[in-house]
Amino acid sequence: MFPFLGGLTGRHPWLIVWLGAILVALGSLYSLDLMQRLTLAPGWEVPDSGSDVTVRVMRDQLGRDETPVILLFRPRSAELGDADSPAYRAAVEEVLGAVAHNADVRSVLSYHGSGDTRFRSRDGREVYAVAQLARGSDEGLAAFERLRAQVRSERVEVLLGGELATYYDIRAQLEIDILRAEVVSFLVLAVLLVWVFGSVVAAMLPLIVGGVTIILSVALLKWFTQFIDISVYAANVVSMLGLALAIDYALFIVSRFREELARDPDVRASLMTTLRTAGRTVAYSGMTVAASLFCLLMLPQRFFQNMGLAGGISVAGAMLTSILLLPALLALLGHRVNRLALPVLARRVARQSDGGRWYRFSYFVMRRAWLVLIATLGLLLVLGWPVLHMAIGPADSKSLPLSAESRQVQDSLEQRFQHADMSPLVVTVHAGGPVQEAAGLAGLHELTRRIRELPGVLAVKGLVSIDDKLELADYELLYAYPEQFAMASETLATYARGEHSVLYVEYAHPHTSPEARELVRAIRAMSPPQGIQDFHVGGFPAFHLDYLESLGKWVPWTILAIVVVIFVLLFFMLGSVLIPLKAVLTNLLSLSATFGALVWMFQDGNLSSWLNFTPQGSMDGTILVLIFAAAFGLSIDYEVFLLSRVKEMCQHSQDNQRAVATGIQRSGPIITSAALLIGVVLGAFAMGEVVFMKAMGLGLLLSVIVDATLVRMLLVPASLRLLGHLNWWAPRPLMRLYQRFNMSELDSESARGGRENER
Template sequence: MATAGRAVLVSGAIIVLSLASLLIFPQIFLRSMGLGGSAAVLGAALGALTVLPALLAILGPRINALRIPLPRTHATAPGQGWARLAHAVMRRPVRTLIPVVALLAVLTLPFAHVRFGGADERVLPEGTPARTVAEHVHADFPHDIPTSPIRVLLDGGGADQADRLAERIRALPSVTAVQVTAVHEGRAALITVGYTGEATGDGAYEAVRGLRALPTPPGTTTLVGGAPAVDLDLVHDLGARLPWLTLAMLGVTTVLLAVAFGSVVLPVKAVLMNLVSIGASFGAVVWVFQDGHLSGVLGFTPTGYLEPNLPVLIFAVLFGLATDYEVFLLSRVREAWDHTGDNRTAVAAGLQHTGRIITAAALLLVLVVAGFTTGQVVFAKLIGVGMITAVVIDATLVRTLLVPATMRLLGRWNWWAPPPLARLHRRTGPDTTTTAPATAAAPLITEAAR
């Protein structure tokens, strides 16, 4: 509890606050995910800090009853392979860092041409009744006005003004048809507008932008709605609030990690590592679901767009999960550093003692999330692929290669902190004098280095 329990507390707080940052958005979907996710993680963290120690105290030595007989390879301490890997990376940090960063940059590259848009019946699998009906309507009942038209409300105008506005609308590019649908007592008029292509296509969005750029008739107000307009408004609203979400998560993570590890450099490095793995995940999502690669394998129809709510949700979840792995690894590294004062020994000890635990946690998460990829709706598949990609990258390339390489290059700068932060860490940090000294692992680590 003095060491791992503290890591659970810090990790749980970061994930809860990361998910709670979704409350910045007014969209009910994101707010409900933020509340539900925060409540689940908070409950799990509290259980790990209260119920689990109580159960361990009650069970005592009986916790090892009914052990599974696993084959033993050789009588060496666990984690020796992880220590060897850490030392191999730290012997050639630059040679390790450059190709790994290049690979992650290539994986992130598709995100540069991401396109956000709404969803239609194509998010459902082929043969679904709702999708079949929509396809038959498009194919067998051609008409100028689509089933999801753009609606223009002329508030304060009558039929004459609506007719004049309709004439100007017909001259816009991507507009295929215009019809004054209704006039309400000469004080308001509704105009229905058709467009080229799908409701989630460039033609529809270009028509919405053109309509909103038209001058408003004197004494009237023009409002543009409909499914294409809703898509554009959603993207605009999410984009306006996304910097605040990012700032909140980065700020919370940096402050909590700085207090937990007594360092200014480690939190900044942890945040950058998180962004690297998330960027590679987003690149994979764009390459698969927007560009349509592997659509046959995963069984979906690409639309050329990503639904904008999903990347925001994935970003918040993955940022917390990536920090989770980082906290457990760096907590053990910090303990070893406090005992040895040797940066290379501390990094190797941290990787040695957390390698099996983090790998098992990553495998469990991948197995659980893999169920999303078998879902029928594209949204579930997208979440599954995005999360699996990030977890695999974070638990392999980032943890085993990037973290040891960067910490070797930074050396003692990893642990630099201004005096006030150092004093705060000493007051709030664990009493490592009561724990098993990390120097007990020094012979193993030295042997692994050789």
């Protein structure tokens, strides 16, 4: 295939370039409104779990498809007094009066309307209200924007918080972060690429590939929004991985083309060799990274599936642009790829040859292979030590900067209010018959009694708990004639419809605590009392429990799939059993060091003031899964580039140590440059204000640093030296399979062996 691509790009470069330009123009126009097409809801819920079923029952059976929005009130001047002053109350009720007439608002619960002291701050300076906002087909986004425009007052400051407000602020911040990261990346990369290549023309090519990759990937992502809901986080993943890998792949291909051009002035022949070697390796590397990310599709949560899809799109875009458009550009440029060379840098590039610093350093490591191996493994284990006390927790508005409105609301509720946790457990009950009849009420009464007796339960609100003085017989009489009792008709409208009813369970524990999750387990362990067909438990603690249990069930299988897929692909690339095994083990160690550093920073709070984030005392499991999949693929990316070159040298020299040293000398500077460039991209995204993207960018950056230094410079040459000729060993049946489906960059054309020997 690659000789064919080389011939095609050599014969018709203008055709490919024009087709690429047309696709870029169309993609740019098509993807202009991408952020508006992405859903605010991350998609962390576990399909068909108890919490997910509860949401569906509330929406489909009880007609309750609302999301709570918190309205926090602060006086603009001290003259307004505290929350109990007539002037303060009048100012708040003026705003809430307008909110109550908003067609999008289903109900409003406030301090002045209910007298509930939980809605009043300890010092009496702040109060809040909870408005239940209709979601609608756009998740409540339009309704939220109308509400935000409505709650204006000259006497009190009104801040909006809650889940929807947090997602709204995250989307707005992500748009800013993406634009800033892309601009910073391109500016810094432009300078560094000139330093790496010593030529302005050569330096521009990876930037062109990066820009084209982002545009095409974003356009393809928007196309998928026609069929599935895709989270706003996916746009960051596309930009970050697409740009990073595009620069990575373009660097390898342009470097190899210039290397071949220096030996053979025939542009077409050099291009053919480049695609047959570096082009094939880039394609194979793209397959490994994409396969690693696509394994996220095994996880049931839509969020992970979105990230796997976005990552796969960006990798495919980078790979295809690098092996199709870039060779056409190189064919058109020919020897002009070295134009606008800076003399000092050009001489530095030209000095790179066998016997250089990388060659000598490799021999230094191989002469002390056991010492280097033990010391490096020990250092990686020390770096990974903090993983032992890692805690998994949920993300919330603390992921946003302090300036975000929803973040200010959450901080105020936590710091100034006595008990402002508005996350009750939601228990949906199916009675099997009309719930207000005797059998249904008896079952509800018994279930309510059992839940009240559980430790930590403060109150249970539902059909049979509106007044502690009423007995079961009183409720039966009350709901038998609801038209005669206003309280009965109102309560039925609030808590029941047909065969379904809902209980709200208030509890004493923080909603993210293990005690809250144990309470969920205790309720779910109950058998349905007589008169109740089934019930499900939802609310945030239940969602959190389902999320953690889903991770515990599916993440090990996902990791196993990633490892197996990478192992198989590396075997078909290199024809070895031990090298893929070594690569998997060293990458797992490398990732443990990365996770240890992340725990030390984001969970323990070290460097939080420098990195400008608020530590939450736990790690978001979502981030860890994504980093594992992406970082594992990126690590294998460098493994493929290095080992394919080492095998190339080994097959022609038959001297293992010399092949390792020469291969590292040839690929080491390029891999280091690639790590530096990809680090710039990841670092730019780590500058973002949303903690999720900051942690992911920084985690991938740390992974690249560890991989390019401790692994590639120390572990790889030491282990290759110790394994010797066993590096390329495989059992005979597997070797025959490899020879049949050989995907190595060294094809069967032995005619070029003499030329390769000169390398």
